[in-house]
Amino acid sequence: MTNSRFAKSLSSLYLAVLFVGLVLPIIGFCVIGSYSRYAADDYQFSSDIRDLGFVKYQVHWYQNWTGRFAYIFTNSLIYPIGPIIVPLLPVFGLILLSFGWFWVFRMVGYLFRWDKVQWIALTISFTLILATFASLENIRQVLYWPTGLMNYMSPMILLPFVLGSLLTYMKYKFAGHKPPGIIYIMIPVLAFLAGAYSEAFSVVQILLYLSLIFICWFFVDPPFNKDMVKILGLALIAAVISTLIVFIAPGNAIRQAIFPPPPALPELLKMSFQFAFIFLKQQFRRNLIILGLALFFPWLVSMATDDSNINTNQLVIPKAKIIACLIAIPLIGLLLIATSFAASAWGTSAYPAPRTVSITHYILSITLVIWGVVAGWGMRAELKSKEITSFVFFLICTTILVLGPMRIALDQYKVELPTAQKFARQWDRRDAILRLAAQEKVEAIGVRETINYYDLEQLQPYLPMYQWINAEMSRYYKIKNIYLDTSKK
Numbered sequence: 496m497t498n499s500r501f502a503k504s505l506s507s508l509y510l511a512v513l514f515v516g517l518v519l520p521i522i523g524f525c526v527i528g529s530y531s532r533y534a535a536d537d538y539q540f541s542s543d544i545r546d547l548g549f550v551k552y553q554v555h556w557y558q559n560w561t562g563r564f565a566y567i568f569t570n571s572l573i574y575p576i577g578p579i580i581v582p583l584l585p586v587f588g589l590i591l592l593s594f595g596w597f598w599v600f601r602m603v604g605y606l607f608r609w610d611k612v613q614w615i616a617l618t619i620s621f622t623l624i625l626a627t628f629a630s631l632e633n634i635r636q637v638l639y640w641p642t643g644l645m646n647y648m649s650p651m652i653l654l655p656f657v658l659g660s661l662l663t664y665m666k667y668k669f670a671g672h673k674p675p676g677i678i679y680i681m682i683p684v685l686a687f688l689a690g691a692y693s694e695a696f697s698v699v700q701i702l703l704y705l706s707l708i709f710i711c712w713f714f715v716d717p718p719f720n721k722d723m724v725k726i727l728g729l730a731l732i733a734a735v736i737s738t739l740i741v742f743i744a745p746g747n748a749i750r751q752a753i754f755p756p757p758p759a760l761p762e763l764l765k766m767s768f769q770f771a772f773i774f775l776k777q778q779f780r781r782n783l784i785i786l787g788l789a790l791f792f793p794w795l796v797s798m799a800t801d802d803s804n805i806n807t808n809q810l811v812i813p814k815a816k817i818i819a820c821l822i823a824i825p826l827i828g829l830l831l832i833a834t835s836f837a838a839s840a841w842g843t844s845a846y847p848a849p850r851t852v853s854i855t856h857y858i859l860s861i862t863l864v865i866w867g868v869v870a871g872w873g874m875r876a877e878l879k880s881k882e883i884t885s886f887v888f889f890l891i892c893t894t895i896l897v898l899g900p901m902r903i904a905l906d907q908y909k910v911e912l913p914t915a916q917k918f919a920r921q922w923d924r925r926d927a928i929l930r931l932a933a934q935e936k937v938e939a940i941g942v943r944e945t946i947n948y949y950d951l952e953q954l955q956p957y958l959p960m961y962q963w964i965n966a967e968m969s970r971y972y973k974i975k976n977i978y979l980d981t982s983k984k
Contacts, residue, residue, distance in 0.1 A: 549571055565688045708731070758840065940977055
């Protein structure tokens with residue numbers, strides 16, 4: 496918008512929405528995450544890295560369970576620090592994710608000629624993050640459980656850094672400057688690592704880069720399209736190599752043995768799209784307000800940007816190509832969503848567990864946000880002659896949309912936070928008892944049950960053949976037998 500009064504009013508609107516509507520729920524995620532503690536697999540990974548050492552740990556898990564080598568590597572860096580690092584992981588993860596997407600939309604703002612690009616980039620970044628985590632079916636296993644966070648959130652964090660590097664490369668090329676040499680290293684290295692945390696993300700990443708190559712070739716003018724295809728080809732090659740290393744791991748056969756045989760290709764494709772449509776139906780039924788926020792708020796913000804200061808080095812896209820993009824984005828999003836189910840369909844022949852679907856939630860949020868940004872930017876000229884009406888329209892829409900995040904924040908502080916605090920208190924008390932018992936060389940000890948906060952396998956009562964979690968906790972604390980004492984309430 497060119498009118499200064501409208502621009503100032505809209506700036507105030509950005510600040511209000513940013514700090515009141517979006518930041519509070521994300522701060523809530525961080526506060527609740529500060530009560531994260533060890534559970535289930537965390538004990539096993541911690542004991543393995545302690546007993547096997549760094550190198551043998553990598554080899555053991557690659558050969559005996561999974562090819563996710565970057566995930567194994569991350570475990571071996573985090574778990575030796577101990578439980579003290581666990582409450583900080585959700586905070587660090589959300590900060591890195593926010594910075595990554597801020598970088599992406601900061602570069603998009605430069606190319607699309609946004610005014611107040613810092614605030615807009617922050618607003619859209621927080622919108623994407625909130626839409627992703629607020630719509631998760633089991634946020635506790637993805638954001639608050641250490642094993643789940645390292646497995647599923649790590650590639651989420653790496654993706655925007657790859658995209659930010661690509662857009663920075665694009666910015667330098669459009670400006671007629673040589674991109675920094677570090678860009679040529681960051682893009683393949685980050686793409687390589689991102690593909691080795693989960694099979695679902697590894698195949699999604701390959702299709703994503705293929706889609707971006709297609710978009711750049713047909714929607715970016717020569718000679719810049721060739722430059723973009725080359726750098727995207729570098730990311731694609733790194734992603735393919737990473738995926739091959741993941742899928743040829745000997746441990747995959749051991750894990751696959753507990754599931755049905757993989758389906759044939761036609762059945763795999765059918766299942767992937769069936770799961771995709773089931774997922775979309777569930778999301779639009781359960782999370783309509785959050786999805787509306789992801790779509791309409793970036794649309795409103797992008798539509799209200801001021802493009803009066805045009806730089807000839809910045810991106811100019813004809814209206815026909817914008818319309819084509821608006822058609823292509825949801826189609827590509829649907830393909831990526833279906834692809835995200837392919838790994839589970841191949842491995843288990845069943846709809847995946849809620850924590851695995853976190854990658855799919857992420858794809859849906861990204862698709863909606865990007866569509867909103869492009870649609871708003873393409874429509875911004877329509878509002879130039881209707882400034883007062885436009886301001887009222889923006890104010891009403893933003894107020895309605897912000898009710899969703901405010902409700903999420905309220906639920907977090909009233910319901911989720913007390914539960915997390917109670918779990919942390921119980922875990923800390925039990926941990927102190929077990930560490931003291933280990934110092935006193937106690938051979939067997941029964942402890943109280945804690946809240947099953949992560950909905951994972953819990954400690955079991957004493958049995959002649961005690962359960963897996965009992966064995967791993969016993970190994971972690973170096974006590975012969977830890978079991979659940981059902982007489983203690």
